Amino acid sequence: MFVAFFLSPLAVLVGLSLHAEAAMQTWTIGNYTKFLADRFNLSILWDTLLLGVKATLVCLVFGYPIAWVSARADRPRWQSILLFIVILPIMTSVVVRTFAWIVILGRQGILNQIALGLNLTDEPVRLLFTEVGVVLVLAQVQMPLMVLPILTVMSRIDPNLLDASRALGAGEWRTLWRVTIPLSLPGVIAGCILTYAACVTAFVTQTLIGGARLIYMPLHIYSQAIGANNWPFAAALSVIFMLAVLAIVYALSLLATLSRTHVHA
Amino acid sequence: MSTPDAPRLRRHRIDWEAASLELLFKALTALAVLFLLAPSVIVILTSFTSSASLKFPPPGLSLRWYVALFDADQMQRAAWNSLQVAFWTTLISVTLGTAASLAIARSSSPWIRAADVLFMSPLVLPALAFGFASLIFVYRLGFRPNLPFLVLAHVVVCVPFVLRTTLAALTQLDPALLDASTSLGASPWMTFRRVTLPLIGRGVAAGGFLAFMASFDNVPVSLFLADERTEVLPIHLWQQIETNLDVRTAAASGLIVLFTLVLMIAAERFAGLTRQLR
Numbered sequence: 001m002f003v004a005f006f007l008s009p010l011a012v013l014v015g016l017s018l019h020a021e022a023a024m025q026t027w028t029i030g031n032y033t034k035f036l037a038d039r040f041n042l043s044i045l046w047d048t049l050l051l052g053v054k055a056t057l058v059c060l061v062f063g064y065p066i067a068w069v070s071a072r073a074d075r076p077r078w079q080s081i082l083l084f085i086v087i088l089p090i091m092t093s094v095v096v097r098t099f100a101w102i103v104i105l106g107r108q109g110i111l112n113q114i115a116l117g118l119n120l121t122d123e124p125v126r127l128l129f130t131e132v133g134v135v136l137v138l139a140q141v142q143m144p145l146m147v148l149p150i151l152t153v154m155s156r157i158d159p160n161l162l163d164a165s166r167a168l169g170a171g172e173w174r175t176l177w178r179v180t181i182p183l184s185l186p187g188v189i190a191g192c193i194l195t196y197a198a199c200v201t202a203f204v205t206q207t208l209i210g211g212a213r214l215i216y217m218p219l220h221i222y223s224q225a226i227g228a229n230n231w232p233f234a235a236a237l238s239v240i241f242m243l244a245v246l247a248i249v250y251a252l253s254l255l256a257t258l259s260r261t262h263v264h265a
Numbered sequence: 266m267s268t269p270d271a272p273r274l275r276r277h278r279i280d281w282e283a284a285s286l287e288l289l290f291k292a293l294t295a296l297a298v299l300f301l302l303a304p305s306v307i308v309i310l311t312s313f314t315s316s317a318s319l320k321f322p323p324p325g326l327s328l329r330w331y332v333a334l335f336d337a338d339q340m341q342r343a344a345w346n347s348l349q350v351a352f353w354t355t356l357i358s359v360t361l362g363t364a365a366s367l368a369i370a371r372s373s374s375p376w377i378r379a380a381d382v383l384f385m386s387p388l389v390l391p392a393l394a395f396g397f398a399s400l401i402f403v404y405r406l407g408f409r410p411n412l413p414f415l416v417l418a419h420v421v422v423c424v425p426f427v428l429r430t431t432l433a434a435l436t437q438l439d440p441a442l443l444d445a446s447t448s449l450g451a452s453p454w455m456t457f458r459r460v461t462l463p464l465i466g467r468g469v470a471a472g473g474f475l476a477f478m479a480s481f482d483n484v485p486v487s488l489f490l491a492d493e494r495t496e497v498l499p500i501h502l503w504q505q506i507e508t509n510l511d512v513r514t515a516a517a518s519g520l521i522v523l524f525t526l527v528l529m530i531a532a533e534r535f536a537g538l539t540r541q542l543r
Contacts, residue, residue, distance in 0.1 A: 009402035010398050012398060062294075063297075091525050092521065097305075099308065103307055108319075110321050172283040173286055194388070201393060201485070221394065222397075235401065241391055242394050
């Protein structure tokens with residue numbers, strides 16, 4: 001049943017992308033050559049893939065310390081509370097979260113009022129409908145996907161190894177750099193895979209925070225399918241986008257396998 | 266006199282290092298916690314505003330926008346649709362997901378391993394592309410999008426959550442317990458009901474909770490498969506936010522945040538949610 005409702009739609013999608021019209025009469029690769037010939041399409045794909053990298057990096061910078069702190073929490077209660085806070089955003093409806101950010105980032109939003117109140121700027125800064133805004137909101141929304149895998153791996157690290165490192169005279173920074181980070185690398189990569197995939201495909205956040213001016217692949221697919229009613233081209237866009245995301249995910253998981261063998265070696 | 270001093274000096278240096286690392290990481294965590302909590306807190310505060318704009322901080326407090334929700338027929342219908350879809354999606358996902366995890370955990374054949382990867386793939390594939398694909402598929406079959414198809418498509422994106430938590434629970438299940446049950450004369454069904462299910466119950470429940478929230482919150486799939494009659498809440502709110510930012514949206518959002526919080530606390534109590542996700 002799963003095969004019928006997951007694989008067959010995808011097969012039909014690939015089929016449609018190879019046809020000239022929605023009725024699927026003539027075969028053509030025209031949709032793909034059209035995509036590759038137009039710099040506009042290519043730049044959207046590039047922007048989308050890059051957006052994912054930026055948001056994933058922000059998640060990593062905040063997510064790794066969260067995992068580190070909660071793995072070392074003295075009491076399990078603190079760990080639970082911290083995790084609860086981390087999961088809360090991903091459980092709250094994506095539309096609601098994005099709406100909250102509009103209130104925060106808008107021209108009359110809180111950030112601008114604080115900045116104006118402190119005389120940091122003379123006029124409201126544009127945050128909504130900018131890439132910085134999109135990256136920040138994506139990072140907030142997808143943080144749990146980064147924290148949870150890292151925490152899982154980190155809490156399995158044998159504490160004796162850390163003690164050994166300290167006993168041998170290594171400082172905390174050195175222990176972190178030479179022991180904790182290499183050992184938690186598989187978790188970091190798993191977190192990056194999930195965060196990245198979620199960020200590039202986060203349609204609601206991208207459209208509501210990015211607005212109509214910043215176009216990323218999901219919006220492009222949607223507007224081609226529903227707005228322009230060009231189903232075959234939208235299908236080709238979907239296939240290209242899926243392949244691009246899968247290629248990156250695959251490359252990262254190869255890296256994960258490598259890092260695992262490296263740790264065991 | 267220099268010998269006794271040396272270890273003390275070194276310990277001092279290590280302490281400073283430990284403190285700086287701890288301080289940096291705790292500061293980053295504190296910042297992240299603020300960053301993670303702010304939106305939910307602000308939505309709730311804004312929803313109690315007495316003014317007709319989304320200005321923050323609100324000039325006064327009132328419940329008028331919550332009262333206004335009673336007249337928002339369209340929003341209520343969308344909320345009801347969402348609950349229905351999420352209910353059926355959860356029911357089907359839990360049944361299918363548990364059955365599939367039992368099959369995957371019992372077998373070691375490469376085909377089943379491949380099925381495992383396949384079931385997980387909706388987690389990384391762009392959901393929007395899948396939503397569009399299912400729309401085309403439904404039309405190719407000669408149907409128009411309707412509620413059952415919407416539920417089925419939701420099941421595809423929600424099953425991975427159930428599968429993940431249930432599989433994790435199954436790997437901790439001691440096979441000796443199952444052998445003991447069988448050797449004591451219990452039928453396979455009885456073993457499942459009296460031994461397996463109670464032991465993996467919390468994993469299944471956590472997965473069911475995640476599936477419910479994922480379905481209730483889904484936009485990319487519903488966008489293509491829902492029409493005016495089956496409009497779901499997130500899509501309705503999304504369109505409200507895109508067209509006119511009205512404060513009723515804030516009230517509805519406030520309700521959703523509170524609803525989520527209550528469900529999460531319940532899930533934490535009964536299924537140990539944060540432990541299941543580790």
